[in-house]
Amino acid sequence: MADSFLQFLKQRYPRGNEQLERLFQDFNETLNNSEFSDCDEEALVRASDASESLYHRKRKSNETFQQWEKKALYQCDLCDAEFTNKCNLSRHMNTHTRKRYECSKCSKTLSRLENLKRHEKMCIRASKSHKKQRQFPCRHCGLPFDTYEDLFDHINVEHPLNQTGGQAGQVVDQMHSITDSSPPLSSDPSISTLNPQIENINPLPSEKKRRNRRVKKSALNDSVNQIEIIPEGNEKYDLLQFFSNVKGDIQQIVESRKKYMRDIKWYLNVKVEMERDIQDGQTETVIPSFRSRSYVSLFNDNHLEHYLNEAYQKMHRSLxxxxNRGSNWIIRKVVHLEARTVKYAPINGSSYMQLPSTIKHCKGVINIQNDDNKCFLWSVLAAIHPTDNNAHRVNKYKPFENELNTTGIDFPVPIKQVEKFEKLNNLSINVFGYEGEQIFPLALSKSRKQPSKY
DNA sequence: TTCCGAGCAGAATAGGATGT
DNA sequence: ACATCCTATTCTGCTCGGAA
Incomplete structure (x- = not known):
């Protein structure tokens, strides 16, 4: 009761002045000294009145403790943030779905509509943006577009494969096969059309056949999933057409994974075979990958289409x-498109889990078998106090536990507190993640005062 | 001259609350 | 449920002064 009341006071006056903070402190000490009994509500309310008289908010609330206690708390499933108002929780969820609102004047995106409106009032670049040259002209008709996405849609609709004569999507009678020695793709989206003869003789695969072109791979009890989609017919030679054709497939894959895993993280990766002439008439062939950024799709969000468009743009732009950067590379064919999904769980240091075998057997990583939430602490201590035997045992590091200052650090340690931990202990710490057989940095030390100590 | 840190101002973010 | 206002906090870019 008393603790709960103190929490009420703090929530009601989240940013108290110095005097009020002192009062909280005294009040807390009083509680600890048991001068108040837990049932002495009247005394607590008197203390509340005293605190209220010290702090005048602009918009004063008349809410009583009893009213406050009755209020339902709405908690975010993803970050444990709490709200007294359901609407505010709903609004808060946008911070996880990363919904953005774009300024029509300068193309800057903001997190909330109201913030966008305020921004637009101040946006001094309005007049300039109207004069801004559109960056993506179509090479077929010269029509300019603001974004690659618009250009992409335009080409798909107005200039399909038959731009120079064929109509790949409609001609179905001529079933001549196509060889991999067909002419290469252009790197420009507006000249994605290939040899018109090929377009005419090579129809798109039927819907039934297209479903059979997926190759599925999974790991870690199917929590990591990869589906490869193999291009067929002209799709091999027209990346834009391929993207356009498989869009539904990708949507279906992501939606079904969402049904299975609820919240997921996903990205796309396209592999393209490329070649170039080298000396003595020989050619060199490579198969580079072009990756989209990673997206988080929550169970109830509906931004998939936008994400897909953005992912396609990103891959195409990388290509x-x-x-443009390389030396005379030309595209031979699209090898496949990978859709990789993994269960989304907000990152926190937590407890022991088995490592993937590739990491486990590299002999370079200590996986401490703790059963508490202090894996971060044990990992740091393992680096400071290396041991030859049984390095995975917590007992090896327990004697040193008090060496580190963990004031104000939560366990499991959120990524955002790593820097605070560094400063408290004068250490340099880098945190890495592992996903889809790739290691990537989650937090890199900003400390410049000394080289990375650990 | 260059680098670095402190301080400042403006803009953006996001929670609390209220009105419709 | 949505729009809106208010505002503390955080981020970012810029300037300036001191040290090397």
């Missing part, structure tokens, strides 16, 4: 940059 273009690769070609």
């Amino acid at each position: 273009e940059e690769y070609i």
Whole structure:
């Protein structure tokens, strides 16, 4: 009761002045000294009145403790944030789905509609943006577009494969096979059309056949899942057409994984075979991958289509940059598109879990078998106090537990507190993640005062 | 001259609360 | 449920002064 009341006071006056903070402190000490009994509500309310008289908020609430206690608390499933108002919880969820609102004047995106409106009032670049040259002209008709996404849609609708004569999506009678020696794709989205003869003789695969072109791989009890979609017919030679054709497939894959895992993280990866001429008439062939960024799709969000468009743009842009940067690379064919999904769980250091075998057997990682939430602490101590035998046992590090200052650090340690921990203990710490057989940094030390100690 | 840190201002983020 | 206002906090870019 008393603790609960103190929590009420703190919530009601979240940013008290110095005097009020002192009062909280005294009040807390009083509680600890048991001068108040837990049932002495009247005394607590008197203390509340005293605190209220010290702090005048602009918008004063008349809510009583009893009213406050009755209020339902709405908790976010993803980050444990609590709200007294359901609407605010709903609004808060946008921070997880990363919904953005784009300024029509400068294309900047903001997190909330109201913030966008405020921004637009101040946006001094309005007049400039109207004069801004559109960056993505179509090479077929010259029509300019603001975004690659718009250009992509335009080409798919207005200039399909038959731009120079064929209609790949409609001609179904001529079933001549196509060889991999067909002419290469252009790197420019607006000239994605290939040899018109090929377009005419090579129809798109039937829907039934297309369903059979998926190759599934999974790991870690199916929590990590990869589905490869193999291009067929002209799709091999027209990346945009391929993207357009498999969009439904990807949507279906992501939706079904969401049904299975609830919240998921996913990304796309396209592999493209490329070649170039080298000396003496020989050619060099490579199969680079072009990855989209990672997306989080929550159970109830509906931004998949937008994410897909963005993912396609990102991959295509990477491909273009690769070609422009490289030495005479030309595209031979699209090998496949991978859709990789993994269960989404917000990152926190937590307890022991088995490592993937590739990491487990590399002999370079200590996986401490703790049953508490202090895996971060044990990991740091393992680096400071290396041991030859049974390095995975917590007991090896318990004697040193008090060496580290963990004031104000939560366990499991959130990524955002790593820097605070570094400062408290004068250490440099890097945190890495592992997903889809790739290691990536989650937190890199900003400390410049000394080289990485650990 | 360059680098670095402190301080400042403006903008963005996001929670509390209220009105419709 | 949604729109909106208010506002503390955080982020970011810029300037400036001191030290090397």
